[in-house]
Amino acid sequence: MGLPNIRVSVDAVVFGYDSKEGLSVLLIKRKVAPFKGEWALPGGLVKEDESLETAVHRELEEETGITVNYLEQLYTFGTPGRDPRNRVVTVAYYGLVRQSEFDVYAATDAADAKWFHIDDTPKLAFDHEQILAAATKRLRGKLSYEPIGFELLDEKFRFSDLYHLYQTIYNPTGEKKIDRRNFKKKFLQLGILEELPEKVSEGRGRPGALFKFDKEKYFALKERGMLFQV
Amino acid sequence: MGLPNIRVSVDAVVFGYDSKEGLSVLLIKRKVAPFKGEWALPGGLVKEDESLETAVHRELEEETGITVNYLEQLYTFGTPGRDPRNRVVTVAYYGLVRQSEFDVYAATDAADAKWFHIDDTPKLAFDHEQILAAATKRLRGKLSYEPIGFELLDEKFRFSDLYHLYQTIYNPTGEKKIDRRNFKKKFLQLGILEELPEKVSEGRGRPGALFKFDKEKYFALKERGMLFQV
DNA sequence: GCAAAAGTGTTCCTTTTACACCCATGC
DNA sequence: GCATGGGTGTAAAAGGAACACTTTTGC
Incomplete structure (x- = not known):
């Protein structure tokens, strides 16, 4: 053999x-x-x-x-x-x-x-x-059980970018489902986002604040594993 | 090369x-x-x-x-x-x-x-x-996100066997933590257990009912992935 | 009768969901 | 001024956690 x-x-x-x-x-x-x-x-x-x-x-x-x-x-x-x-x-x-x-x-x-x-x-x-x-x-x-985003978004991003990221990955077919307010509340509670004073407009509509990840907290949370249901 | x-x-x-x-x-x-x-x-x-x-x-x-x-x-x-x-x-x-x-x-x-x-x-x-x-x-x-038990328990088992299984795997050091009543409530809600009319005693103490898994529902739930936090 | 295990409900609190209006900007 | 996206709070419902006493059996 x-x-x-x-x-x-x-x-x-x-x-x-x-x-x-x-x-x-x-x-x-x-x-x-x-x-x-x-x-x-x-x-x-x-x-x-x-x-x-x-x-x-x-x-x-x-x-x-x-x-x-x-x-x-x-x-x-x-x-x-x-x-x-x-x-x-x-x-x-x-x-x-x-x-x-x-x-x-x-x-x-x-x-x-x-x-x-x-x-x-x-x-x-x-x-x-x-x-x-x-x-x-x-x-x-x-x-749904780990924060994802750092790897996919620019360093500074509008909250809606994060929102759309989750929306896209969860819900590829596009019927809106995730509630914007609830999503924001939940995500902010994780404490891994830092709100910057800068605001930026996308061309039309009201300008939104920029955010960035607090790297330390982000990776700490990722290590520990979190539970995040949308 | x-x-x-x-x-x-x-x-x-x-x-x-x-x-x-x-x-x-x-x-x-x-x-x-x-x-x-x-x-x-x-x-x-x-x-x-x-x-x-x-x-x-x-x-x-x-x-x-x-x-x-x-x-x-x-x-x-x-x-x-x-x-x-x-x-x-x-x-x-x-x-x-x-x-x-x-x-x-x-x-x-x-x-x-x-x-x-x-x-x-x-x-x-x-x-x-x-x-x-x-x-x-x-x-x-x-x-914590899939039912486990079918593979580890006998076909018919007392509820306490299931309880001890989870207790053992979660909590190897043995300080009791999982609440018996809440555990039972939650597990029964999954709808994958069937209670049998037979009762069996372990030698001492009150005899308990035997249960078995409803295979179909068990594997269906397993496929879909459930969320079960203890 | 006592030691061992099984059975059983309620209250409180936390988390999740549903939901609608006003604000700042570009055109 | 209107279209577009950003920002914000509350109330109702559901789910999770804490908690203790009674029952049945073997010895």
């Missing part, structure tokens, strides 16, 4: 948020077989001496040029046959970024790389649609 | 519950190097044509003789150096069983196999202490 020939890869589901465009996911167009020319999650084989996390960051850099500072392990997919050529077990990660901060470009290892709105993704290679679905589900779940 | 030489293994953290002994974990004594003679989590290399889940079940059978019907993926550990000889990425699973149902024995692939009380585990091989810690944390967390 010879040693099993199994390869290990990593894949990344990077979510980008933008107040105008909502929630997107970063995809690449494959440059090599299998599935050459099709869209897929960025990712690739892990090298023998690098950690899984290092591998994800490296692959993201090589394929899309972006650097993500928040990545979390999602799930490991290993069904035989998920890669048509070899047995490949892939460790999937998901991450969150402010979409506006990143110029995405097809770096050396991909034919193309771009953001797709979460409700308008193309057919994906391998079992990547399954991975994407798992990540989306996890993101939604996470929202 | 040659292909990376990485192996893939699975490890299982199997928790057993017994109303008398509380929460235990199943460990094996390693029969082969490295760490020969030391205690470790059951597990081993994945074969090229089997799924990860199949591999866990197979290894459990080969090393401890038990069959677990509830196993869930926990996390994948892949730091280089976690196995002293080769690069091994391990996918950890955790599961729950009724301890009383299983005769554990050292099957062919282990020198010994037994249950250890969760607060009295030996030093473990590899990074298995870290894996065990992660599993314990996850189990506690899970308890």
